[in-house]
Amino acid sequence: MKWNRLRISGIRNIFFILVLVTTAAINRSQAQGQSYPYYYVVVGGFAIKSNAEHFTTHVHELNYPARYAFNANRKLYYVYVRVTKDKQQARETTYRLRLETEFKKAWIYNGPLEGSGVAESTAEAEREEAHATGNNVVAEPPAADTAAIAHTPATDTLSSSASSRLAKTFMFQLTSGTANTPVAGSVHLLDKEPDDLVEQYPANQKVSVPAPTTGKLVVVCNLIGYKLAKRTINFADPLKSIKGASVGEEQEVIIPIKLVPVNRGDxxxxxxxxxxxxxxxxxxxxxxxxxxxxxxxxxxxxxxxxxxxxxxxxxxxxxxxxxxxxxxxxxxxxxxxxxxxxxxxxxxxxxxxxxxxxxxxxxxxxxxxxxxxxxxxxxxxxxxxxxxxxxxxxx
Missing domain, CATH: 3.30.1330.60 (OmpA-like domain)
Incomplete structure (x- = not known):
């Protein structure tokens, strides 16, 4: 059923009041230093679930793939239009919403959400985004190895027991341009699920990497001047999981990572x-x-x-x-x-x-x-x- 103008106005007023409360109380948000793998682009926060449901319907009518979920720390239902692991994409979406739409107070939430409105995986969320007609929010291509959204802080899956497990020698080879010019820098390795930070390693040299608990590692390279690069490695058989991977003279596994320079406007x-x-x-x-x-x-x-x-x-x-x-x-x-x-x-x-x-x-x-x-x-x-x-x- 369509809203009448009065009801829309009332819900919007509640929404903007809650945005002001969110801004004023921002220091009471999630604990400092806590890291979560997902960024939500939020367009509204509501204390009453039915208001969140109505506002979600309104956002859908504007051709945005809206969902709502409960922020237990704030005791608010958040209506969001995007969830992504890429912080830069979340930021770009938020800027675009603020500049080009009625959602002038859109913000980014990086923390746990719970409730029936939460998509159970980013793959599901991204498929819905891709099929949204007239959607102004750029959809991300679903990754074959996308993990489920984590709603609780991740445990340290590569803790003290990691050193006792089998390790392999890798070289993460960073290059750029048609001439494959070497790029100095480092990479971060994350356990596949739930993307816990493992360690930072220098690129372009041999390093010993302990086996992850899940059997998969995500290699992340985020150097200034280059776009974010990610590779997912099957630890048991890295040569098959990474195109162009090879074995070096000392049996190290060479993982090629070609970096793409940032462009004007990035x-x-x-x-x-x-x-x-x-x-x-x-x-x-x-x-x-x-x-x-x-x-x-x-x-x-x-x-x-x-x-x-x-x-x-x-x-x-x-x-x-x-x-x-x-x-x-x-x-x-x-x-x-x-x-x-x-x-x-x-x-x-x-x-x-x-x-x-x-x-x-x-x-x-x-x-x-x-x-x-x-x-x-x-x-x-x-x-x-x-x-x-x-x-x-x-x-």
């Missing part, structure tokens, strides 16, 4: 660049990812735009580098301090990343900056909204 989220509180001063842990960005900018054709984002729109003290020579430490004698807005803080954070790149020899004219403050605080986990993003202007 966005990269610098997940490991962090700042000291109330400041535009980088923490020491940021340096490794910044050096990756320096390597990417080694291509003289490359032009980028840096965007700063914050979790809050509150004004307050802003500490900047000032005359200090250190990018990665507080230096009270030489740092500067002033009162400013969240937009100014985010702009200063983008500027200090630019300053670091310039200190490494990158021409300043190749780097633009902009601060958004909390305007695009799209993650329910508040801390995740303090971030730096890179837009590729030319590559």
């Amino acid at each position: 966005y990269i989220e610098l997940e490991h660049i962090k700042f000291f509180e109330h400041s535009a001063i980088l923490t020491p842990a940021s340096e490794a990812e910044l050096l990756e960005l320096v390597n990417f900018m080694g291509n003289p054709r490359c032009r980028i735009r840096l965007f700063g984002h914050t979790q809050s729109d509150a004004s307050g003290e802003i500490i900047t580098k000032g005359t200090s020579a250190d990018f990665f430490a507080l230096d009270p004698a030489n740092n500067h301090s002033k009162h400013g807005s969240a937009t100014e803080l985010s702009r200063q954070q983008a500027e200090i990343v630019k300053a670091y790149l310039v200190s490494k020899g990158i021409a300043p004219g190749r780097i633009a900056t902009k601060g958004y403050g909390a305007m695009l605080a799209i993650y329910e986990n508040a801390a995740a909204n303090d971030r730096i993003e890179v837009e590729i202007i030319r590559n």
Whole structure:
């Protein structure tokens, strides 16, 4: 049955009130540091299940593959239009919804959901997306080895017992371009189900890898300047599971991973660049990812735009580098301090990343900056909204 205009208006009002509550209470969301393999693009949250059902129907009428599920931590039913393991795709979908649709407050939830409205597998969800007519949300191709959605924190499947199991020697060979130019970097290995992080390994050299409990490993490479690459390995017979895999001179299994460079208009989220509180001063842990960005900018054709984002729109003290020579430490004698807005803080954070790149020899004219403050605080986990993003202007 179609809604009448009054009922739609009432549900929308409830929805927007709940969005405001979500934004105000964002610090009470999932525990900091907890990692889940799936990202939900959420367009509404409701305390009453029937309201979630009605809103899901409304979203379906707009040709979006909506579902609802229960967030036990928030005691809310979430209506979402996409679930994916790819954080970048979730971010792009959320931006598109905010800019092009009525869902101006869409956000990303990375955590467990439960309830009858949850699709039991991403394969099912993606099949429904692919068949949705007029769908503005880009559907992902279903993977043959897609795991079921995890609704509880994953256990450490490669814990202390892993070292006692049979190991194999691998070489994860990263290349790019038609000439298969070697690419320096590292890969992460994840146990197949439920995609628990196993270990980070250097690429292009021999490494010993313990057998996973499930018999399968997912190899993930997420280097700055390249699109995310994944390979699923059957540990018992890797040569058959990976096209082009071979055996090296010392019986190591060589896994080829050809990386695809990012294109103009692509966005990269610098997940490991962090700042000291109330400041535009980088923490020491940021340096490794910044050096990756320096390597990417080694291509003289490359032009980028840096965007700063914050979790809050509150004004307050802003500490900047000032005359200090250190990018990665507080230096009270030489740092500067002033009162400013969240937009100014985010702009200063983008500027200090630019300053670091310039200190490494990158021409300043190749780097633009902009601060958004909390305007695009799209993650329910508040801390995740303090971030730096890179837009590729030319590559």
